[in-house]
Amino acid sequence: MDFSAVLAETIGEGRALPPPPEWAEPPVDLAERARRAMYEVSDPEFAISLADLGLIYGVSADETIGVVTVELTFTAMACPCTDFIKWDVRDRLLREPGIERVDVEVVWHPPWTTARISARGRRILEDAGIALIT
C-alpha cells in the first residue's frame, strides 16, 4: 500500500519559522542557495530550522545537471522524524529553480550534540522557552 498521498494530506502545516538570516550578499551559486534554503526547513518538533539546529553537515551541487547533495544528521539514531525531515528537505529544494534532483545522505560523524546549535538557534530556542543543557 502506498501511503504517500495520505501522508501528504495529513502532515499539515508546522508552526511558523523565524525568518531566515539576512544575508549581506546575494547567493553566488546553486550550492549556496540550497544551503540558505535549509534555514527555511523546520524541525518537525520545534519551530527552528534544520540549519539553526546544526543538523546540516554539508551541501554541494552539480550546477550542470541540477543535482544537490545534502549531508545531514539527526539528533538521535532512532529519531522518529527522519522520513519527515528528508521529505521536507527534498520538498523545499525541489522548489528552488535549477534543482532537478536532491540526494539526502545521512551521516553520524561527528555526532550531533546541542553544542552544534548555532548562536542564532540558541536564541530562537530560548525565545520559545526551551533551555539548553550543554
Add this chain to the structure above:
Amino acid sequence: MAEEGKYSKAADLPEELREHLGALILVLADNKRLLGMRYSDWILGAPALEAGIACSAMAQDEWGHGRIFYAMLRDFGQDPNQLEHRRESPEYRSIELLDGPADGWTDLLALNLLLDSALSVQCEAMAESRFEPVHYKVSKLLDEERFHFEHSRGWVARLGSTESGREAMRRAFAPAWEVCVRWFGPDDDEVARALCDGGLTDKDAAGLRARWLERVAPVVESVGLGLAEADGGAWRSRVAPAWDEWDSDVRRGREGGPDADTLVRVRGDKNRSLLMD
C-alpha cells in the same frame, strides 16, 4: 574515498574479514532489535513512571541502532528488508536471554546492565575500526548508550539497598551473567582474533570480556551479588563459561532462537502490509 589503510565499503575488505564482519554486524543488529523489544515490554508496568519512560527511550535507541546495523548489511550483499521481516527463528543471531520475555523487573535490569553493556563493549571495540561505515556511526551510538548504563547502575544501587532487592537480583542476574560472560566467545576465538588483527576491532575475545567485566563487575559487586571478584588489578568472573554447546558463528548455543510470540512481534508480522521501505 577511504583514507589510507581504511575500508570505505565491504567489497574492499579481504573476503574472510568481510564474512566475519558481516556476521558480527548481524549479531549486533539482532541483539539490539530484540533488546529494544524487551525494553518496550516494560514501558507500561515498570516499578516507577520514570523507569517506564526510560525503557521507552532505551527501546527507541536500540531499535534505531538495530535499523542502522541492518541497513549496513546491504553493502555486504544482504537484503535488510528480508533480514528484518522474513527470517525464521533459527536464523536469528540474538543471545539466548532474548528468546523470551524478561519476566520480572530484575530480569529486565539484568539485560539492561549485563547485556546492554556487552553490546556497547562490542561496539566500542569498533570505534576506531578501519571499516569506515562502522567507525563513523559508533561514536553517536555510544553517546546514546551512556544513559542506559547509568540507568542500570542506579537501579542496581536502589534495589541493592535492601536484602529482598539483593536476593531478587541474585536470582535474576546469575543466569544472565552466565550467558553474557560467554557471549564474547572463548579467549582464543579465531573470528574475534581475525577481526582484531585486521584492525576492524581493537580487542580479541579475552580483551572484550575483560573490558566488560571492568564495567559491570564493580556494579554487581557493589551490592554483593557474588558473580565476580577482584583479582589483583583486574576483575574476574566467578562463573566459568560453558563452551560445550557454544557456536562461535552465531554467538550463542547451537539450539534455539526467539520463541513464536517474540518472532511474530520482532518481525512485525501484523503490520507487514503497512511496510513503507
